[in-house]
Every structure is written in C-alpha cells, then in structure tokens.
Amino acid sequence: xxxxxxxxxxxxxxxxxxxxxxxxxxxxxxxxxxxxxxxxxxxxxxxxxxxxxxxxxxxxxxxxxxxxxxxxxxxxxxxxxxxxxxxxxxxxxxxxxxxxxxxxxxxxxxxxxxxxxxxxxxxxxxxxxxxxxxxxxxxxxxxxxxxxxxxxxxxxxxxxxxxxxxxxxxxxxxxxxxxxxxxxxxxxxxxxxxxxxxxxxxxxxxxxxxxxxxxxxxxxxxxxxxxxxxxxxxxxxxxxxxxxxxxxxxxxxxxxxxxxxxxxxxxxxxxxxxxxxxxxxxxxxxxxxxxxxxxxxxxxxxxxxxxxxxxxxxxxxxxxxxxxxxxxxxxxxxxxxxxxxxxxxxxxxxxxxxxxxxxxxxxxxxxxxxxxxxxxxxxxxxxxxxxxxxxxxxxxxxxxxxxxxxxxxxxxxxxxxxxxxxxxxxxxxxxxxxxxxxxxxxxxx
Amino acid sequence: xxxxxxxxxxxxxxxxxxxxxxxxxxxxxxxxxxxxxxxxxxxxxxxxxxxxxxxxxxxxxxxxxxxxxxxxxxxxxxxxxxxxxxxxxxxxxxxxxxxxxxxxxxxxxxxxxxxxxxxxxxxxxxxxxxxxxxxxxxxxxxxxxxxxxxxxxxxxxxxxxxxxxxxxxxxxxxxxxxxxxxxxxxxxxxxxxxxxxxxxxxxxxxxxxxxxxxxxxxxxxxxxxxxxxxxxxxxxxxxxxxxxxxxxxxxxxxxxxxxxxxxxxxxxxxxxxxxxxxxxxxxxxxxxxxxxxxxxxxxxxxxxxxxx
Numbered sequence: 001x002x003x004x005x006x007x008x009x010x011x012x013x014x015x016x017x018x019x020x021x022x023x024x025x026x027x028x029x030x031x032x033x034x035x036x037x038x039x040x041x042x043x044x045x046x047x048x049x050x051x052x053x054x055x056x057x058x059x060x061x062x063x064x065x066x067x068x069x070x071x072x073x074x075x076x077x078x079x080x081x082x083x084x085x086x087x088x089x090x091x092x093x094x095x096x097x098x099x100x101x102x103x104x105x106x107x108x109x110x111x112x113x114x115x116x117x118x119x120x121x122x123x124x125x126x127x128x129x130x131x132x133x134x135x136x137x138x139x140x141x142x143x144x145x146x147x148x149x150x151x152x153x154x155x156x157x158x159x160x161x162x163x164x165x166x167x168x169x170x171x172x173x174x175x176x177x178x179x180x181x182x183x184x185x186x187x188x189x190x191x192x193x194x195x196x197x198x199x200x201x202x203x204x205x206x207x208x209x210x211x212x213x214x215x216x217x218x219x220x221x222x223x224x225x226x227x228x229x230x231x232x233x234x235x236x237x238x239x240x241x242x243x244x245x246x247x248x249x250x251x252x253x254x255x256x257x258x259x260x261x262x263x264x265x266x267x268x269x270x271x272x273x274x275x276x277x278x279x280x281x282x283x284x285x286x287x288x289x290x291x292x293x294x295x296x297x298x299x300x301x302x303x304x305x306x307x308x309x310x311x312x313x314x315x316x317x318x319x320x321x322x323x324x325x326x327x328x329x330x331x332x333x334x335x336x337x338x339x340x341x342x343x344x345x346x347x348x349x350x351x352x353x354x355x356x357x358x359x360x361x362x363x364x365x366x367x368x369x370x371x372x373x374x375x376x377x378x379x380x381x382x383x384x385x386x387x388x389x390x391x392x393x394x395x396x397x398x399x400x401x402x403x404x405x406x407x408x409x410x411x412x413x414x415x416x417x418x419x420x421x422x423x424x425x426x427x428x429x430x431x432x433x434x435x436x437x438x439x440x441x442x443x444x445x
Numbered sequence: 446x447x448x449x450x451x452x453x454x455x456x457x458x459x460x461x462x463x464x465x466x467x468x469x470x471x472x473x474x475x476x477x478x479x480x481x482x483x484x485x486x487x488x489x490x491x492x493x494x495x496x497x498x499x500x501x502x503x504x505x506x507x508x509x510x511x512x513x514x515x516x517x518x519x520x521x522x523x524x525x526x527x528x529x530x531x532x533x534x535x536x537x538x539x540x541x542x543x544x545x546x547x548x549x550x551x552x553x554x555x556x557x558x559x560x561x562x563x564x565x566x567x568x569x570x571x572x573x574x575x576x577x578x579x580x581x582x583x584x585x586x587x588x589x590x591x592x593x594x595x596x597x598x599x600x601x602x603x604x605x606x607x608x609x610x611x612x613x614x615x616x617x618x619x620x621x622x623x624x625x626x627x628x629x630x631x632x633x634x635x636x637x638x639x640x641x642x643x644x645x646x647x648x649x650x651x652x653x654x655x656x657x658x659x660x661x662x663x664x665x666x667x668x669x670x671x672x673x674x675x676x677x678x679x680x681x682x683x684x685x686x687x688x689x690x691x692x693x694x695x696x697x698x699x700x701x702x703x704x705x706x707x708x709x710x711x712x713x714x715x716x717x718x719x720x721x722x723x724x725x726x727x728x729x730x731x732x733x734x735x736x737x738x739x740x741x742x743x744x745x746x747x748x749x750x751x752x753x
Contacts, residue, residue: 087711090502090503090714091502093503094502094503094504112501112503112504112714113503115504116501116503116504116505117504118503203606204605204606204691204692204694204695206692206694259588260587260603261587261588261602261603261604261606262606263603263605263606263607263694263695264585264586264587264603264604264605264606265586265587265588266582269582269583269586271586271588271589274588274589275588280588411714412501412712412713412714413501413713413714413715415713416708416709416712416713417713420696420697423694423695423696423697424696424697427695427696429696
C-alpha cells in the first residue's frame with residue numbers, strides 16, 4: 001500500500017467526507033441495480049490506478065508501451081488519488097461500472113469483491129500461463145487467493161516492514177542494535193536517559209501501531225496465531241500467545257518506549273520519519289516505502305550512511321520464525337466480471353505482456369523499490385541504493401511467512417474495529433483482555 | 446445531513462387580503478421546494494430505507510428488518526458518540542456565545558478602527574475547515590510544532606494525544622473559526638437597536654455596563670437564539686475539522702456522531718448501521734432546532750421594540 005503525503009489522505013477524504021451524510025449514502029442505493037457492461041465505454045479496456053510518484057509514471061509507462069505495441073487493443077488509463085480511489089472503486093464496483101482492470105491491495109478488500117461476484121477467477125488462466133505465474137514471488141499470491149482460488153494478478157513491488165535505526169544514536173549511548181526483545185527493553189531506559197526517544201511512532205494513524213502487534217504476535221506465537229483470527233476461529237484473540245503479545249506491547253508503552261506525544265503524530269505528514277532522521281528518536285518500525293522519503297528529506301542522513309535497518313528481532317521464548325515478515329507482499333490487478341469478453345482478453349494480454357515487463361522492472365528498481373519478480377536481485381547491484389534494496393529482496397525472498405498487513409487481510413468491517421481497538425490499547429485505556437474480548441466479537445465478520 | 450431545518454411555512458392567516466396574495470406568492474416557493482425535496486427529502490427517505498437493510502456498498506442490498514438498528518442501538522459506541530457530540534456542542538456554545546456577543550457589540554460601534562478590526566476578525570471564516578485543521582495540526586505537533594519551535598515548554602503538550610486536551614483543542618479551533626461569523630450576526634443585531642434607547646438610558650444615568658445588560662442583551666434576544674441555533678445544529682455536522690485534526694482519537698475520545706457515521710459507512714462498509722446513525726443525527730438536529738424555537742417564545746413575529 002502506498003502511504004505518503006498529507007494531501008492525499010486529508011483533502012480527498014474530505015471530498016468524500018463532505019458528502020458522507022444522507023445524500024451520498026442514498027445516492028449509492030440506486031447502485032447495484034444497474035448491471036451494464038464494464039466501464040470505459042464500448043470496446044476500450046479501462047484501467048484505474050493510483051497517482052503519486054513514482055508509481056503513477058511507471059504504471060502509465062506500462063500502459064503506453066502496451067498501447068504502442070497493440071494498436072488494435074487499447075487500454076484507457078484513469079488515475080485517482082489514494083483515498084479517493086478507495087471510495088470510488090467501491091462505488092463503481094457496487095454500481096456495476098467497474099473498470100476492466102481493478103487495481104487493489106488484495107486480501108479482505110478483494111474478498112468483498114469476490115463475495116459480490118464482481119471479479120473473475122483467474123486460477124485457470126494462471127494454470128494455462130504458468131510462465132506468468134512462475135516468474136513472480138510465490139509469497140505474493142497469498143493475498144490474491146481467496147478460498148483456494150486466485151482472483152488477482154500480483155504486480156508491482158514488495159514492501160516489508162522493517163526496523164530502521166539511527167547509527168548515530170547507538171554510537172552516542174555506545175550500544176548495539178537489539179538482537180532480541182529483551183535487548184529492546186534494555187535499550188529503552190538508556191536512550192531515554194540520553195534524551196533520545198527509543199522509538200518513533202506516528203500513533204494517530206493507528207495502522208502504525210498495528211505493525212508492532214503484527215511482529216510481536218508472529219515472533220511470540222508464530223504466524224498461526226493471527227491465521228486463526230483470519231480463519232474465523234472462535235475466541236482466537238484470547239490465545240495465551242496473543243495475550244502475551246498484547247501485554248508486552250503495553251509494557252513497552254508503559255516503559256516510555258515511544259516518543260512522547262506519539263498519539264498526536266501522524267504518519268501522513270512523515271513526522272515519524274522526521275523524528276528518526278533529525279536524531280530525536282533512535283529506532284522506527286516502518287514500511288520500506290519510507291526509505292525514499294528519508295533519503296529525500298533527511299539531508300545526508302541516508303547518503304551519509306547513518307540509517308541502519310534490520311528485520312524485527314526474535315522474542316525470548318517465542319516460537320515464531322525470526323525470518324518471517326509482514327507488510328505488502330505486492331499490489332493486485334483483478335479483472336471485472338462485468339467486462340466484455342474482448343475487454344477481458346485485452347486485460348489478460350496486458351497482464352502477460354506489459355505488467356512487470358523488463359522495462360517496468362527496471363523502472364521500479366530505479367525508483368528504489370523491489371519488484372516482485374524472481375531474479376531481480378541481479379539488477380539491484382548497480383543501483384545507488386543497492387545495499388538497502390538487497391536487504392529488502394533478501395527479507396522478502398527468505399521469509400518463511402510473508403504475512404499481509406492485518407488491516408488489508410481482514411474485511412473492511414473487521415479492520416476498522418481492529419484499528420479502533422489497537423488505538424485504545426496504545427492509549428492504555430483497555431487491557432489486553434478487554435482488547436481480546438472486543439475483537440473476538442468481530443471474528444469472522 | 447442535519448441542516449434540514451423545517452422550512453418556516455407561512456402561517457395560515459385569516460386576513461382575506463393576505464390569503465388572496467399568497468396564491469401568487471406560493472408559486473415563488475416552487476424552485477426552493479423542488480430543490481428541498483430532491484436534495485433533502487428524497488435522500489432522507491433513501492437513508493431511512495437503507496437503515497433497514499444490510500449493505501456493504503459493493504454487493505446487493507438485502508432488507509434485514511431491524512438488524513442494523515439493533516446493531517446500532519446495542520453498540521456501546523453510540524451513547525459514547527452521542528455524549529461526545531453533546532460535549533462538543535455544549536462547550537463550543539459556552540465558549541463562542543459570550544465572546545462573539547462581546548465582539549459583535551464592540552464592532553457595532555461606528556469607528557474607522559473598529560471597521561478595520563472587523564475585517565481582520567473575519568479572516569478565519571474565509572479559510573476552509575480542512576486547511577485550518579491541517580495548520581493547527583502542524584502548529585500543535587509536539588516535536589515540530591509551535592511550542593518546540595519557540596522553545597516554550599508550556600506549548601509542548603500531547604495536544605491531540607490526550608482525551609481532555611484533544612477535546613479542548615477541537616473546541617478552541619471551532620471557536621476560532623466560527624466566532625467571526627457569530628460576531629457578524631451580533632454586530633448587525635446590535636446595529637438595529639435604536640439609538641434613542643441608549644440616549645434615554647444615558648439621561649437616566651445608566652452606565653455602560655448597565656446599558657449593555659438592560660438594553661443590548663434583551664434587545665438581542667432573538668439574535669442570540671438565531672446564533673445559538675446555528676451553533677448547536679451546526680455542531681452536529683462538525684466532521685471535516687475533527688476528521689483531519691484527530692480522526693476521532695485518541696482512541697474514541699473525540700468521535701462525534703457524524704464521524705462515527707462516516708467510519709461505519711465508508712471505512713467499515715456497514716451502510717445499514719451508518720444510515721441508522723444518519724437518521725439519529727437528523728432526529729437530534731430537528732429536535733434541537735424545534736427546542737430552540739420554543740425557547741424563543743411562541744410568537745417570533747412579536748415586536749422587539751416593546752414600549753417604543
């Protein structure tokens with residue numbers, strides 16, 4: 001998922017919000033009655049995707065190359081800003097006006113399209129086109145698979161969440177980066193004594209807090225703890241491992257592990273990154289998409305070699321595999337089941353010829369990302385950020401489990417409840433037991 | 446949303462002359478009526494209908510009777526959201542009314558410098574709520590905001606991260622934005638008060654404070670009611686500001702009804718319950734508007750200039 005600049009979230013959410021009342025809710029009610037063919041008009045295949053650098057230009061580049069090579073089967077691209085897109089695509093699909101190619105995040109959102117019968121099952125097509133499937137990271141297919149069937153083509157880049165740290169801060173207190181959870185807890189008072197916040201956190205954004213729980217759950221109980229939630233097992237959040245993870249989380253908060261006032265800080269404004277590169281915080285757990293921002297805004301912080309990175313360390317007594325990671329295993333392209341046969345053909349041709357073509361792969365690497373194509377590590381070597389990109393590649397490729405972010409994996413209904421309860425857990429206004437009880441109530445929704 | 450105050454229909458009059466005229470005048474109401482029905486009543490009926498369904502905004506709409514209402518009414522989040530909404534309403538009314546009343550009366554005086562001040566005071570009203578919220582958010586940032594920049598420890602607080610402080614910030618920003626508007630209302634109200642009343646009071650030896658309490662305040666009674674209605678009913682629709690400033694946080698400390706509705710409908714894909722909340726919002730808004738009209742006395746057309 002792309003999570004960046006302030007304008008995207010605020011202004012467009014507002015555009016949506018302004019109509020959030022009676023009027024918009026009612027407008028939608030006339031939606032699902034219409035079941036005309038896929039949007040974009042007669043014949044032309046439509047593709048909606050997100051704006052914002054660097055992705056927009058790269059996506060457009062692939063469309064342009066495809067259109068040049070195939071004058072008869074044109075793809076018409078329309079771009080949207082992130083949050084506007086989230087609402088727009090939902091409304092369009094609900095109204096039977098979806099574009100032929102639906103860009104998405106997979107997981108719970110994709111499942112809601114599948115449940116409504118709005119996207120095509122691509123399992124058979126991938127069976128016939130094994131070459132397309134086999135060149136992509138196998139881990140990227142998890143979030144595209146619902147009930148054993150593949151409903152989306154994985155695309156673009158892999159974005160695991162990693163532990164960033166400031167080498168200068170560790171030099172100052174003469175310490176080494178943490179190798180375990182106990183190390184983390186031991187570092188907290190040392191950094192606080194040196195007037196450096198141990199961890200930066202944009203707590204108001206809520207999903208930022210969630211990343212911590214994702215790793216703690218995995219390291220303490222393994223991927224199966226959250227898998228049980230995902231599979232809808234009764235009372236899955238009350239698993240003792242889950243309670244232990246939630247308790248350790250609150251222990252870190254109570255020990256002042258996070259920067260003071262973290263609940264006032266948002267990730268949208270990149271203030272959490274700023275805390276790290278200005279030396280006010282020593283560490284930050286965040287997606288690899290923040291690397292570019294820190295490089296651009298942090299002066300010589302990144303270029304001067306001060307930024308360190310590592311996978312989240314193991315927790316003492318935990319049973320999870322320390323190679324596991326979590327984040328965005330890819331982005332996803334689905335085909336609208338309302339599209340015409342020709343449109344679907346064109347879309348599949350686009351998937352085969354243009355998506356993650358050699359030119360696109362190179363463009364993603366040049367932009368500082370790791371595309372989900374096997375063997376792309378050989379192309380990383382010569383780039384300016386080779387060291388970091390290699391780390392991202394290794395982390396992603398070697399992960400025993402590459403879990404999708406919880407809020408993406410769950411249904412939108414459960415995800416909203418989850419983020420709500422995580423925010424309250426971090427406020428210390430609910431206990432781990434209350435959290436588990438609240439969340440057990442929405443399991444399977 | 447909740448701005449559907451009942452249209453003030455002309456009271457049926459027994460005067461034959463005015464009855465004859467209202468036939469022609471009635472046609473003039475048609476454009477407004479059409480707009481009101483198309484953009485007010487019809488969506489409202491749609492929302493009411495949706496509140497008896499289950500819909501995730503993607504799949505089919507399934508009628509499910511009272512399921513959504515049961516979900517809304519048994520959710521502990523609803524009384525909390527109602528309480529937060531009431532808090533914002535009451536606090537922002539308490540802060541705004543006295544200040545805008547005083548500023549309004551002050552600006553009613555006809556001096557050059559007061560007119561200049563009036564223009565300056567008016568500026569916050571020209572800004573969009575989103576822009577204001579983004580600006581304040583940046584100013585209040587505990588690490589990079591105003592307090593940290595100026596090195597004033599008192600201003601370095603977890604402004605949006607503590608429930609009480611976050612509520613205070615919202616009330617402050619709301620007041621900062623809307624006081625100019627209400628001052629304007631009071632200014633025009635105060636200018637309508639006949640000077641003769643003050644001259645008579647001066648002859649009787651009444652001081653400035655006495656004049657304010659005995660003449661200005663009673664004469665502004667209906668202005669106060671108008672301004673309060675706008676404040677109270679308007680506070681039900683505070684969405685943009687709170688959404689950008691706190692997103693309802695920390696936790697759910699500033700989650701007002703309008704925000705709760707949005708989150709349920711558009712983020713959690715629960716259109717049924719969200720419509721239920723929309724209906725509740727409309728009902729609360731209507732009830733408040735009616736109540737405030739009652740407070741203003743039964744006959745609003747009665748003269749404010751009794752004894753003149």
